[in-house]
Amino acid sequence: MPVASVNNISLDVFASNIPAFDYEDKVDLVYKFFKEKPFYKYVVILKDQFPVGILRKEDIAFANRNLIVGEFSKPTPKIKNTELNPRHLADLIEILRLQTSDVILVNNKNQYLGIINYDTILHYLTKLPGSSQDKISNMLGKDYYAMIIGFKDFKTLKENLGYKIDSLFKLIQDILKGMEDSYAHIEKLENEIQSIYRKKITKDMLKQFFEEFHKEYSILFKDSNPPIMYSIVLNLNNIKSYDAFRERIDILKLYIKNMGNTVAIIDGLQPLLFTYVSKKDYSMVQVIKEKITSSIQDIANNILKAEKNLWEYIIYDMFNKYPFYDLIYIINDSGIQISNNIINPNTGKNIVAGKKGSDRSKELYFKNASETPYITEVYLSKATDDFCITVSMAFKYQGKTYVIAGDVAYSDISKINLQE
Helix, strand or coil, X not given: CCCCCCCCEEHHHHCECCCEEECCCEHHHHHHHHHHCCCXXXXXXXXXXXXXXXXXXXXXXXXXXXXXXXXXXXXXXXXXXXXXXXXXXXXXXXXXXXXXXXXXXXCCCCCEXXXXXXXXXXXXXXXXXXXXXXXXXXXXXXXXXXXXXXXXCHHXXXXXXXXXXXXXXXXXXXXXXXXXXXXXXXXXXXXXXXXEECCCXXXXXXXXXXXXXXXXXXXXXXCCCCCCEEEEEEEHHHCCCHHHHHHHHHHHHHHHCCCCCCEEEECCCCCEEEECCCHHHHHHHHHHHHHHHHHHHHHHHHHHCCCHHHHHHHHHHHHHHCCCEEEEEEEEXXXXXXXXXXXXXXXXXXXXXXXXXXXXXXCHXXXXXXXXXXXXXXXXXXXXXXXXXXXXXXXXXXXXXXXXXXXXXXXXXXXXXXXX
16 A cells, blocks of 8 residues: 655654743742643753753742752753654654653754653654554454553653663563464554454463563563553454544553553453462462352351341341442342342442342353352443452252342452451
8 A cells, every 4th residue: 555755844843832941040930830830740941041951840849939940950851953754753752762751852053942752743653654543543343353551650660671661562562473373463652562463362362461471571670570561452343433442442441540450451342351360369369269259158148047028138237247349139040130239338339229120141140150159250340330240159048049149349359358
């Protein structure tokens, strides 16, 4: 496919006009500026009309107002304005990605022109023919699968690894390419790697990736703790535009934003959450599962001691003993819910109140219920709009079979007392 020709572009078109102050200006002057215009995070400091660095808002928050601002400025890399072929901007992107701050743009006389940052240039590059956006747009609405790999705290990771960050990205790319021969596109973005496959991405593939990554990471970066990562898997057949593609990724990121471990979301009609568990944590996960299964057994045993019309009251009392449950409900042997969603009064969440008569017969927690407790995979609950597991168990009462089911939010598993 022919690629449209693109004219050279001057770097100053990417420059943001961040206000500048003189090195000898008083802190009080800049402090008042930040107070009047709080949307600015920093200003540029000039000495003899030449830029020497930047001054961040927090750097003078508690400073003596009579001091000069130059004493608080931090040296910042500078780059001279020039014209480049847009396709060579990728080289500049690499330089900016390795910086811990934005870059000052100057003219041939070293005079201040503005500030250039990574995001501005990256946004421009994504619009070019043959760019990542262009390639992915051509795959939307077709039977392709995207896997996004990223890091929870990329800024700290980049500061810790320094120049080795490139080796980290190369490691991920090599693993992704070797993991499945059906990959169609792999590209490195700011703090993520985006890969597209012709075959469905499964939980086993994700597990394989994380295991291989941690094994290689421990060899290449033996003095550093493994980073907390995330992965998002999307079926591109269900997505019709690039904006919808990015929007869906951003929405799913919100669900995992506060999770303190490495996780992956496999999107779908009912998105699933996969947690990477290292060998050293495996025994703890088993203990958690045992605590959850024993809790549902205890609740079932308690309601069996009471009349059927008192079951909901018994369950309310059991929330004091097992506060990690969001809600519990009872289902008959046909899969019909015979109780309302009995909601934990202490949960503090906005939970949709399920009603008697709801059909649960197609749910795995009903189909797989037996006298041995069953725990689902982590999925996105319609009742709480949060990732959760459902634990269920079948029991008999007066010759009839019932199923008790309870939802535990993934984020509330930490409430489980492992010492009891």
